[in-house]
Amino acid sequence: MIWGRRALQHVKRFKRLPFQPEGLHRCMSAATQNLVVEMDGKSGVAVVKLNKPPVNSFNLEFLTEINILMEKLENDKSCRGLILTSNNNKIFSGGLDIMEMYNPQPDRLAEFWRTLQGMWLSLYGSRLATIAAINGHSPAGGCLTALSCDYRIMAPGFTIGLNETQLGIIPPFWFVESMINVTGQRQAEVCCQKGLMMTTEQAHSIGLVDDVVPGEAILERAHNEMKNWLKVPDFARQLTKRQIRKPTMDRLIAKRDEDIQNFVQFITKDSVQKAMGVYIDQLKNKAKK
């Protein structure tokens, strides 16, 4: 993995705050530029809040920060579980940063995609029990992030889905396989081909979301669910997860460079760039209204 200079500056900013008593147990807080991390030393559960305004979209630097944090948590023996949520109670994540894909520099575009692959591989293959507390809209890359967790709890009133085809983009095979592995082939066929953005209730009805809980109760519910996952001996749970997820991960690992080439070739096509320009204008105009 290649870390850019800006990313390394972020690591230096990852300050460990002094232990603070919280209730009966101790809690460690930490912050990078765009992530808020609360580590409960007693339960071994880290709550990670995406905190990149305005919509938690993933650009190269943000993905790099997440990858560095994932590596820290993976290496922290006291950490057993991860709850992933957003600090913005309306948007979990707006997906990939569209500006990374518009008029791109090919080298940066390739690094961006490799870093996204890295994030997916580390979250999808994490030894930690992972729960997405989806407290806002979650299109495309936001949906992929939630799909990479072991369990999904979503607040009502929002939408989620792999909507790439609606933007004239082909979702890569590992996006689609992540959906198939959660919802089954038939539901994945329908929602990926049609690029459906589903309401919380629709997503729940096809198994994309495991549980629906009001936004204000979502973290409490995630902590309670985490307790259930952590009742299982870590070693048994981790190896079982690995057994189930390894074939999908191995397919990307075997084709990582080819997948990057496909992405760069596809995104830099004139027709795709033109469509993206129109889409960005629509987003900006909508934001102005």
Ligand SMILES: CCCCC/C=C\C/C=C\CCC/C=C/C(=O)SCCNC(=O)CCNC(=O)[C@H](O)C(C)(C)COP(=O)(O)OP(=O)(O)OC[C@H]1O[C@@H](n2cnc3c(N)ncnc32)[C@H](O)[C@@H]1OP(=O)(O)O
């Ligand atoms: C067989 C061969 C196969 C080959 C295949 C090869 C390769 C595959 C190719 C490509 C794969 C790419 C996969 C892409 C994945 C993605 O994630 S693409 C991104 C998709 N995301 C979206 O479409 C979300 C768009 N945004 C929204 O729907 C909404 O903004 C919202 C997130 C629901 C939030 O709505 P709201 O609260 O009303 O906020 P605004 O719309 O007003 O937005 C605020 C500002 O944020 C900017 N923004 C929104 N989303 C993004 C984004 N994704 N990236 C960058 N910026 C974003 C928006 O423009 C506003 O900005 P300004 O305030 O105007 O500056």
